[in-house]
Amino acid sequence: MNEPAAYLGPRGTFTHEAAQALFPEPHFQNTPCDSIPDVLTAVDRGEFNFGVVPVENAIEGSVNLTLDWLVHHVDVRITGELVYPITQNLMVHPNHAGRPLRGFTRVVSHPQAVAQCRSHLRKHLPEARVSYVDSTAEAARHVAAHPEEAWVAIGPRSAGALYGLSILESGIQDYPNNFTRFIAVGNAWDHPLADPAGMKSSLLVTLPSDFPGALHQVLASFARLGVNLTRIESRPTKKKLGTYHFFIDAEQGAEESAIDKAVGEVESRGCHVRRLGSYPCYSFDKINGMRPVDNGL
Incomplete structure (x- = not known):
């Protein structure tokens, strides 16, 4: 077809x-x-x-x-x-896979993805600045393109696989029935x-x-x-x-x-x-x- x-x-x-x-x-x-x-x-x-x-x-x-x-x-x-x-993931460049959560300085994702994880971010990444992009895939690409930065992306596992990111945490959405x-x-x-x-x-x-x-x-x-x-x-x-x-x-x-x-x-x-x-x-x-x-x- x-x-x-x-x-x-x-x-x-x-x-x-x-x-x-x-x-x-x-x-x-x-x-x-x-x-x-x-x-x-x-x-x-x-x-x-x-x-x-x-x-x-x-x-x-x-x-x-x-x-x-x-x-x-x-x-x-x-x-x-x-x-x-829906399962949201925190994804990082492999260079930062061993870094503790509070060591990351920026969270990058689509506004909807950030909104679905807001409580988790406030608890575990309170000092990280949030930057919005047009899609979760763009967030993964952005983090992958800046290996020198301690940044983390939120998005689907497939986006991380597409851009070679490591999964730092899975299931970070605030509500399980998402x-x-x-x-x-x-x-x-x-x-x-x-x-x-x-x-x-x-x-x-x-x-x-x-x-x-x-x-x-x-x-x-x-x-x-x-x-x-x-x-x-x-x-x-x-x-x-x-x-x-x-x-x-x-x-x-x-x-x-x-x-x-x-x-x-x-x-x-x-x-x-x-x-x-x-x-x-x-x-x-x-x-x-x-x-x-x-x-x-």
């Missing part, structure tokens, strides 16, 4: 690992892009059949850039989801190795501005029809202060028609509903032939 799939790069990042899990080579050809908007725009223009971007982290919450770009800038379908376990949700966008596809763990539908609901209690009635429609909502989140419409879109994720079980009925009820109350996609959901540890590795955002 070898179909093209874009992902938020560069190589050696957490999204790269997720893209390899969702679109494994040689069945697909994964290509890095510089930013989330670049990935979504390239898929929207038909330059790639598929794309992979992060949408939510268990510690830091939603990736607002992904949500806003889906609403305001592109018209692409969500076609898959991967929930990916996961990132990645979504696939673009054309419909079938995973060549794994069966999905379930199905989900994502909706974007915009409420009428002069309808008191509209959100309550929206949620009541899904509840009355037995549709389990796994996520609801508001984002500004960017048109008027105090007006919002609501992202809603719903489990899609045997009674798929219940979602259609609920949407019909919601629309009958004057709400606008945009269907972002109905898609399979994958758990990384169930993907055949693969094992969990260090990953994240």
Whole structure:
């Protein structure tokens, strides 16, 4: 098959690992892009059949850039989801592998990775200056390029392997149950190795501005029809202060028609509903032939 799939790069990042899990080579050809908007725009223009971007982290919450770009800038379908376990690592140049933690002067990583490890850093590297870069892979490259400096990078083990770093500590994230949700966008596809763990539908609901209690009635429609909502989140419409879109994720079980009925009820109350996609959901540890590795955002 070898179909093209874009992902938020560069190589050696957490999204790269997720893209390899969702679109494994040689069945697909994964290509890095510089930013989330670049990935979504390239898929929207038909330059790639598929794309992979992060949408939510268990510690830091939603990736607002992904949500806003889906609403305001592109018209692409969500076609898959991967929930990916995250293990953050402290990585150093081999020249400094024996140095005690408090001997390092700088921590380099992506802001999300630093945020996921903030308590650990405050406790074990309180004097180290934090420098932010565009990706965890860039952090690893930066540390590797300065062997004379006592610097440490935070990121996935794959980034350390790519740039020849040593793992000083593993599992430094502040919370053990740390996961990132990645979504696939673009054309419909079938995973060549794994069966999905379930199905989900994502909706974007915009409420009428002069309808008191509209959100309550929206949620009541899904509840009355037995549709389990796994996520609801508001984002500004960017048109008027105090007006919002609501992202809603719903489990899609045997009674798929219940979602259609609920949407019909919601629309009958004057709400606008945009269907972002109905898609399979994958758990990384169930993907055949693969094992969990260090990953994240």
